[in-house]
Amino acid sequence: MSKLKAVFFDLDDTLYTSFQAGDRRAYECLEAWAQQTFGEAGRGFDAAFLAARKQLAAEQPDMPPIHDRVLFAQRALENMGFNPIPHARKAAAIYWGAVFSQMTVRPGAPEFLDELRGRGIKVAVVTNMLADIQLEKLVRLGLAERVDFLVTSEEAGIDKPQRAIFDLAMRKCGVQPDEALMVGDNFAHDVGGAHGADISGIWLNWTHKERPACDFAFDEAHDFHEVAEHIRALF
Template identity: 55%
Template sequence: MGLKAVFFDLDDTLYSSFQEGDQYAYEKLAMYAEAHLGVPGEQFARAFRDNRRRLARQQPGMPPTHDRVLFAQGALESLGLNAVKYARAVHRVYWNAVFDKMQVRPGVHQLLDELKMRGIKTAVCTDMLADIQMEKLAYLDLLDRVSYLVSSEEAGMDKPGAPIFWLALQKCGCLPQEAVMVGDNFRHDIQGALDQGIAGVWLNWTHLPKPEEARPYTEVFTFEQAAQYIHALL
């Protein structure tokens, strides 16, 4: 069977780099806290980070662990501040900072345009909330280039859980052997896809050591290399 669909992770796969944006966001949160909340910036940033970790412990692998409104709510409440009044503003400060550092990877637009021209479906499979990921796709000029978004919020659990991959297959109308998954997180993207019979292309842009994995997959170090591999499948 030929290739009918390509699935992509979003953060650190179609753009770079989320970590840089996340670090910058904490700087902006500290500045906002001092200017608008009357608390030391580092104290607020630490409270935000602590509540992020608390949610991850309480609901491991679940979509709420990505909700910056919840991080902000917990941080504000822990400092005796009005979370109802400020949580959404803090959420916006965080994401504005992340967006400031986002840059679409070279070759992304060209590959997606070619896949669309050839009738190959594409789906962004991402561990995050749908609304903010759609906003990222708009910022990166990908709205008309992607067929579907499948978020862990929609699927009900994060990768490497099966539902997000099942949904992508269903939306694209293809079988596992007719799809390929491209992502930077080996456990979530590649092993998660392999578990469902979907081929994996690991974008190892940070040059991590190869994990132990007996099943075959493809390792690349740039998005252009991933694009070349997919082009050869067309």
């Protein structure tokens, strides 16, 4: 690797934990809201919301995944026979409010982002999701002033692991592949995707999954402090 000039971080389950916990809580809140709003007829909205997500994905198999919870809510309400227009945005706000309530920034992450930027190394968040939602997360996590660039799949027009999102991150940071490093918890999306763009990767394997067999080298860490030590070794 040439001199390190930029580090790309995934957001969900990498800089904070845990999206899965927030997602579970969100479905609970959606179900409670639907029953309060529509009475007994609203029972099962949580399942309808999930089914709508799958339905929309199946209808657009050649398109990037849909991340907009307003669309999920709209379709779920339609499928249940309710007018979605007065309610879809409210349902999406309930979903994201529940997710935000469960977010906890990873210990050591804020300080290390400051350390990187203090060394003149660009910090970018490279993430699959809508820009507005990820911006809100960064603000709520206290990371907004610690990140130089946000690169979302919405902006890139494609999800990780496709190369375009990594290319966009490199353009924003003004770096070449051998001057950048990707950190993320999803091996295929983050480490595998970065490798496809000729960028080295660190797998944040905080759930202690089995190490995948692959034909390229990568580093593995189990918490953010280990991530930081791997990166410091490159200074």
